[in-house]
Structure formats: structure tokens, C-alpha cells
Amino acid sequence: MQLFAQQVLDGLAMGALYGALALCVVLVYRASGIVNFAQGEMAMFAAFITWQAYQWGLPLVVAIALSMVVSFIFGAVCERVLIRPFGTSGAAHLSLIIVTLGLMLVLNSAAGWIWGYLTKEVPPMYGEGSVTLGSAAVAKQSVGIIITVAVVAALLFLLFQKTRLGLDMRAAASNPESARLSGVPVGRMLMLGWGLAGGIGALVGALVAPQLFLQPNMMAAMLLYAFAAATLGGIDSPVGALVGGLIVGLLENLAGTYVEFIGNDFKQAVALIIIMLVLLVKPEGLFGTKKVARV
Amino acid sequence: MTSPAPATSASSRLRGGLRGLRQAQPPLDAPVWLKWATFLGVLAVAVLVPLNSAPYVNFDLSMVMIYAVVGMGLNLLIGFNGQISLGHSAFFAIGAYIAAVGIQEGWHYLAVLPVALVVTWVVGYLFGLPALRLGGLALALVTLGLAIVTPAAIKRLDEYTHGQEGINVYTATPPDWSGLERDQWVYFLCLVALALVWVITRRISTGRIGRSLIAVRDNETVARTLGVRSSRTKTAVFALSAAYAGLGGVLYVYVVQFVGPDSFGLVMAIAFISLVVVGGLGTLSGAILGAFFIVYVPEWTADINQAASGMAYGIALILFMFVMPFGLGGLVRALLRPIVERLPGRRGPLSMRTPPQAGPRVGPDESAERDRDQIGI
């Protein structure tokens, strides 16, 4: 029972991170109608920036904040320079898939070039050690991750539902032409969406780095889980992304522990199976809107 | 619509040239004699080269031909069907592992070939059946997942695959009658395979099936009303391209004589995409140019940095999409067209039957680009 409780909490902590990265995927999807295959590598690169800033002597929290700012700007610039020239028609999908794949490779190689392929150690933001919750001892970092992601989600909710800026972003995602006709600068909203995705991704990268060990290839599997979470929750639903992340995290951790065939090495298959099943049975996911089936 | 451009400044002429590269280039429609001459010329060179080259050159060129086989399959899928698969490294791996395990069990190295073809075709069909219902973006997601999971799956099935260790085989020894070295023999095996694949793919792409593929790509609904069974066509193409990848995997074992899980990961999957993009979406012979790219770039860049080849692939993907979305194949067609069109002996009226569009719609949206100055950020 104790093992089970621990597995559940660890699963939820990982799931929160999957959910947060899925949230980035969803933000980009809502803005540009595409999946950014480089989302994971952007988070990985940001984690290296965090590590570098920390090495230079900045406090960890400051280092993370710095990398979030850099990633925000990078995300926004990517939208403007790499994505927007291809337009928004359905025919642009193929080009954009290829461009984001290219970006994925460029970031991966750039990190390898600059920092090498040996793993770096990033200290956990919430310190080592564990707290006792009931009968289970849970790592402080896990609890910290769950709380952090909850705070980020709450802030995003406030932004989207309670501020003028959030209203305009929703309008730009919902119907770009009408938004433009109402005077909303849609281009800026798209950049903002990509920027937010970049910034949140940077936070995810910094939080997950202590667990995965920082190296250029650490995010490939993570991205797969995030895709599973986003697909499960509905690729245009921020709430769905978070819920999907928690479910994927739980399933993956429990399956890895209790299903012998899957074991620790083959957990990624769980993500692939989830993606395929959801797309076949309920393509719009748990919280997505129906039209997504056309993707 | 194509009025002659007035004399303009060099920069705008350059821009016009660049824009030309962004357009799909229809096939060259060269006269028949030229086609045969080119074919025979290339064949002669391809036969003579291995007899006069060092073994490592022959192995490299064999790899080029293997990847060209995979590229032609992917080209059918992307170029003609407008769909992308990021997961063909998985089918390549299946082919390679069937070959390696089979040969290790004592099978003849040519006997594993049909097995691998059938298995990868069937797996491709079964995978494509549901996956292709999903449409472009979802298919990309699923196949990317497949590519990421493949090495883990190989390790998990270590009973057969020997996991991380991999499998060493000694195979494809040249028969005595040939008088060839192993590198030359393997080279010719690859050459035969490539030639066969080239002929088959060409027949498919210019025949009835090819036209229905293009119809499905450009307008699925209309194609369906005209009686093209789109889901069946798509699945068949997906399965065929999977079988090509499987064939590539078998040939890979002949050349490399080793399989290990980490050779068949995301890196290979994306290398395949680079191949198709650099070579040219929808141009058959472009796959060969693309294959040269992915074989030689890692070699040329190995001294610079471990990461340099990945960087080159990545930059190539982005740059080609912006500047030359139809790749080197499109470039070659654009350069040769003025020459070919002056040659005698072209088919004349028949050459009017150009396909509706010579490639999928890729590259920057021209109208979006015109807007750029005005919309601002």
C-alpha cells in the first residue's frame, strides 16, 4: 500500500510536468493550428540556460526566471520568423511540420555543440529530502512540482478569463479574421501564445532536469508523454492538457511498476498506445472541441 | 499569366528566381532518346565505379542506394499523397532485425529478403489502416511516437534482439563465380534493388495509381466522388513505403553487418525526412540526391563536431522549406528545363498531359508574404 501511494504521488508529479508541457503544445496549437515538434527541445535548451546561469553563480530561482524570459522571447520570435510566413491554410501543415522538426534538430544539436552530451546535474528547485504524507514519504521536489504547476495553471486561468489581454488572445485563437476586424492585433497575440508556451516550457525543463539528468536528448520521451497528454485531454483544451498529463503520468508510473512486460524501459509505449487509442476512439479528446477531428 | 518580366534590378531578378524555386516543377518530359541515354549513362557509371574504388567508397555508395530506396517510398507517401511519416525508421528496423536474426539462425541472406518485405508490408498495412484515417497532423504525431518507441521496443524484446548488445552477422559473401570483393558484391546487390525499386515506383507514379494518388492529395473529397477509394489507396501506399523501408533495412544488414537498437531511433527517422526534403518532395530521382546528402554530410562534418551533422540536417530542413521547398530535384528540373525544351524528338502533343500539380503544397505562403510588410508584429 505504501509503495502504491508513493507511486501515485510520483506519477502525479511527473504527470503535472507532462501536463505543463502539453499545455505548451496546446497554447501553440490554439494560436497557429499546428503542433510544435520542437516544444520539447525548446524546454531542454532552456534547462541548459538555467544550468549555465546557475553555474555562473546566480541563485537557482533567478536562473530559472532568466531562462523563462529568454525562452519567452525565443518562442515569440520563432512564431514571427519561422511559422507565420507559411500562412494559416491547411496546406501549410506539411511545411510547418517539417520546419518545426528542423527547429527540433537545430536546438538539439546546438545544445550538444555548446554543452556536450555528458549529463549535467541540476539541483532540485525544492531541495533534496522528503516529507511524510500519511504513510508515504514523498520527495519534496515532487510536492513542489505539483504545487508549482497548479500555480502556473491558476495564473494562466486568470490571464485568459479575467484580463483584457487574455480575452483578446482567446478571440484571436477562436476566429482570427473577426478578431482582426474588431481591431485586435492578431499577429501579436500569436507571438504571445508562442512566447507563453516557451516560458512555461522553460519552467518544465528546469523542474524535470534533476529527474531526467540534463543532456540534449532528455526531452524526446517527455515530448511523447506530453503529446499523449494533449491528445487525451483534447489538443485545443488547456484544462484537458493538465488533466491528460496527470492521467498519463499515473498510468505510465503504475504500468511501469505493476505490469511486468512493460517494466521501466518500455513505459514510452504506454504513451504511444494512449495516443493511438484516443485518436481512433475519441479524436477530440476528453475536453477538446469536436472540430479537431479534421486535423 | 506568365508575361515576360521587364528588365529589372539584379536583386529583384534574384527574388524572382527564388520565387521560381518555390514553385512545383513538373517533370521534364525529355525526349525518349535522352531518357534512355541518361539511364544507360548513369547505369554504366554506376556499374564501373565499384570496380575502381576503394572498399569504403563502395560501402558509402551502397548506403546512398539503401537510403534512396527508403526515400523513394517516403516520396510516394509525402510527395504524392501529401502525408508525412516520421516513423519509417521503425520499418527499417524491422527489416534489419528480421534479416539479422534470420541470418544468425542460419538462413540464406537472400531468403530473409522476401520475409522482411512481406512482414513490413503487412505491419505497414495494419499500422496504416487506422493511422491514415487521422489526417496529416495526427499521423505525424503517431509516427513520431513510433520512431521514439522503436529503440525501447528493440531493447524490450531482447530475447530475440539481444537488446543493447545488438547482433553481429557475417553475411553477403560474394559467390566464387563473380570474382568480386565483398564490398563490390554488396554494392551490386544494392544497385539491383535500387533499379527495381526505381522502375516500380516510376510505373506507380506515372500510371493510374499515381494519378489517383495525386487526386487524393489535392482534393480528397472530389477524388472520392470520382471513384478513387482514398483510404484504400492511402493505406496501400503506406504499406508499400513501409516495405521499401524494410528492404532498406535488409540491405543495411548486408552492408553494415551489425544491428543495434540505438541506430534506429529518432535521428534516423529525421534523417529520412531530411533526405526527402533535400532531395525534393515528389521527385523520384531527388531521393538519390537526398540520400547522398544524408550519407555524406555526417562524414564531412564529423571532424567539426559531434553535433554538426544534426545541425546541418536541421538547418537544411528549415532552409529548404523557405527557399527551395521542392529540393534539389526541383532545382535540377528548373535548371535543365530551358535546355531540354529545345531538344528535338519530344513527344509533342502528348506532352500536354502534365499532372495538375507536380508536388504537394509546401513552402511559404506567397500571399502571407505579401502581407508581411503591412501586418507588422
Added chain:
Amino acid sequence: MSLLELQGLSAGYGPVQVLHGIDLRVDQGQVTVVLGANGAGKTTLLRALSGIIKGTGTVTFDGISLLGRPSEKIAALGISHVPQGRGTFDDMSVEDNLRVGAYLRPQHQAKGALDRWYDLFPRLADRRNQQAGSLSGGEQQMLAIARALMPEPRLLLLDEPSLGLAPNTTRMVFDSLGRINEETGTAMLVVEQNAHLALEIGSAAVLLEAGRVVSSGTSDELRGREDIRRAYLGY
């Protein structure tokens, strides 16, 4: 000087030219109706005016040239466009739709404007927290019009406001448009198949055929013409 003045406006989609040199004026506070068959270029005309597509020629609004300006800048000059098919934000609430419409106004004025349109369209007030996509066609049309009026534009472009509406609802929409024009003096350029109702609220009208203006005059003049009666009014 007219509020809106077009001289030789040509526009189209890519290589396909739809409008061939349109001349047209809309005076301050006036309702002008654009009549024409399907494919005559009516929608293209409005889309070119609000900067959704590019055009050539001259278009001036209150003396300011419009061509080449992006949609959001044209909106900021005081031109609102209710696109065909209404263009509501379907997954957002009625109130949020209207608040987006008030983008160009200071926040403190938005509240007053909101109440005003709720007064005019009480059914929107009842459904203020409902998703726009769940409204009936008529309600969506009213929402689209109210949203376009939120910034208090000087010119309202309306693209087939009667499309897909029941006759009663259409009548109500046009009555509201007439009242809005009287009360606020907002000039309107209305593209409409339902020529009867449109000419009732319109003071001037033009007839488009194959991307060219073939007749223009006051509503009464056009209503009086035999050929137009037959083709567009059906009696």
C-alpha cells in the same frame, strides 16, 4: 466630401480578378445598398474595403487612404465589418464576444456600450453567459451586429445579414438596423440578396454585375426600374 469614396477599385483572389474598377460613394449617415447576383463580387467588395484582401485603385475614408492598410488599422479608423456567416467567436460567451468588439474603446466606456446593446437586443442580455455557438441564427446575427457596433464605428459594412434567417427574423434585423441608423447616424454599406428589405432602409443603391457597377442611384430610382424589379425584387 463623402465619408467613403471608391475610385476604380479592383480586387480578387490570387490570379482571379473579381472586381474591375468599382466607383462608389457613401455619404455621412447614409445607408447604401449593394445589390447583385451570386458571384457579382459583393462580398469581395466588402473584404477589400476592410483590408482582408488586397485591392488596387483608390479608396478614401474621411480623406484617409485605406488600401494597403491591415484590417486592424482599418477597424481603428472607424469601419466595422460584419462578415458573411456572422464571424462570431463561437466558443466564447455572448458577453465576451461583445467585449472583444469593444477592443478599440477605453475599458470604462465599454460597460456603457454593453448595456446599450443589451437594451436594444434584450435576447442577447438573456443569453449573456451562453456560448455564442449555441445561439440561434438570428441571435448570432444580432450578436455580430452588436459586436460590430461596440466601437461606435462611423461606417458599418454588412455582408448579407439575412443569410440563413427566417423571414420574421430578417425583418427584425432590418428594423433594428434602420433604428440604429436613425438614432446613431452610423453610415452603412449593406450587401444583400433580399433587395426588398434592404432598399427599405437604404437611401442609395448600386447594382453590381460581374465585378462592375452597372447602375446606381437612390433607392427609389432603382426600385422604379423595370429590369431591376424583375431581377431582384421579383414582381
